[in-house]
Amino acid sequence: MKGTKERKDKEQPGGERNRVLELILKKPYEMELRESTVLPRPSGDEVKIRLIYGGICGTDLSVFKGTIHYATYPVRPGHELLGTIVEAGEKARYPVGTRVVVLPNTFCGQCDKCRIGKTNICRHKKSLGINTDGGFSQEFVISSRFVLPVPAELPDEKAILIEPFAVVVHAFQKVNVNKDTSVAVIGCGTEGTLAVLLASHLGAEVTAIDINPAKLDMVKGMAPHVRTLHTEQCAGQSFDVVIEAAGAKDSIETGMKLVTPGGSMVLIGITQETRFPVAHVVRNELTLYGSIIYTFPDDFLETMQYLSNDQFQVEPVVSKVMPVSEFRQAFENASSGSFGKIILDFRGA
Template identity: 55%
Template sequence: MLELFLNKPKQMELRSMEALPALKDDEVKIRLVYGGICGSDLSVFLGKLTHASYPLRPGHELLGHIIEAGKNVPYELGTRIIVQPNSYCGECVNCLNGQTNICPEKKSLGVTVNGGFSEQFIISSKYVMPVPDDLPDERAVLVEPFAVIVHAFKKVHITKGTTVAVLGCGNEGMLAVALAHYLGADVTAMDINPIKLELIKTLGDIRVIHPDELKGETFDIVVEAAGAQSAFENGLRLVRPGGQMILIGLTPEATIPVIRVVRSEITLYGSIIYNIPDDFQHAMEYLRDTNFNVQPIVSKIIPFTDYKHAFEDALSGNYGKVLLDFKKNPV
């Protein structure tokens, strides 16, 4: 069996795995189908996440099948599953309040512990969820990243005619544009990359624009998905009085004009990952609707053995989601 392994930033290799241990009673062994490359994977690869641990196996957007199960696992062999890649203790105040996403004991696959970019891996059944039969693989693999947007959008009310601006059209930004459009909003997508803006147009009747071209306009809701200081500061200027801003991008720091936030009664929402199982379930409900257009978001599917090509494409910023295909080398 093979796995991708990151010895240190920018030094990834394809190597043979050590034999997997015997399963614990609550664990499952997964044969991977697809693994999605996301922004945090790229940040770990580049060494830009200060809390990442090396060496480690990357990967957290994972779709596969159960091929072995411990005696206390409630799923049958062959069940198609997605992985919830963030652990939680279940006992702290946050967990007991349903906020597993901010558990202080949280560990993240592919960031602080070994991820799932391997032909087979073992995980507690607590962190897997069955996929409905009518949800194709290419949409099912989007459940984890899309749950981030589902969780964020629960903080605001978006309906027909709501004006929404999305700053940054990476994977999460594209998913935010797709969901806001699906909910009936008048969406303006902004990015500095014209290739990304052309890709956004394939999601529907969506206005696209370079951030510098927007003058004097404000929006009911602004979604900051770029994770850059300039995007945050520009986005705050775009919120109408009484409006709301959702912060998804991990901007290290920025200047906040507090007096404008106060006088205009602007509400800022920080949003990190998702809560389990609700946000995953709601994400799957959206994705099961064939009228919800997310097909253009998956730009490339590349055999995992060609991982160098896949990561180069993802790092270029010129594509939507790049998937690693683990079916090309059947175990």
């Protein structure tokens, strides 16, 4: 993606300047909506995308609060991105008019990890909205390697969930979840809620666990058949598969105690460290998996298949769609823990 500095010196042919509104996080807790510097025409394999929706996720909130050590400032936030190609370079993979979702984690395609298909752990990965400019702008330019067309049958309100849901789809590939599986999901933010819905869709007996009663109520409203437990009610419980989506030290330690002997735990959430009960893991022959983002495009394509299924209802995951002009309230709502996914609407900004 074109960085802020690179945009300063470019003009459209004929001297026309193409300026758009963009969000800029100047430093933690200091964000503004401003008119951008000059936006270039796409060249080579690049495309210019006019943004439809941008989802606010926990990572955006962490960058906003300054708690990610490798974040750089100033930075344009945003990595859950749905838009339409409005201009295309001569070598772009997709034509003007294509509605696309964006891969927000770039990969080099050349390192040892990329060569074996593990682009999610590319040694030269950059993350949009964290250590390079993201997409919370009316328009932005990016290589067409990192976009994927969205099926026509997917409405915008479902399509904006492709990127966060792909995280869950990738994690579920590490375990076998079916009608004979008991699954506990710890943490009922967006990723956790999507994990609950996917496990339920696959026929598992699902229990959602959180410390926030409001989040448990939201899950119950979306999936009445799912059992919900406060973390303090977990004593004596055991599950074939535990999905940790809270990214908290205590929830990881709780989760390892909940895995039945011979069972598995998948870590989606991220925390710096935790106490590791080696004897418990060894004696019960537990399997622990770490799962980071997704492989592209395979996990995105599988995610689209789930979302295209009319029986898979995920729309309630989105609590609010708010105009980008209300970004301060949107970030406040997203930080409160009282809402599901908050979406910024960039149309007509």
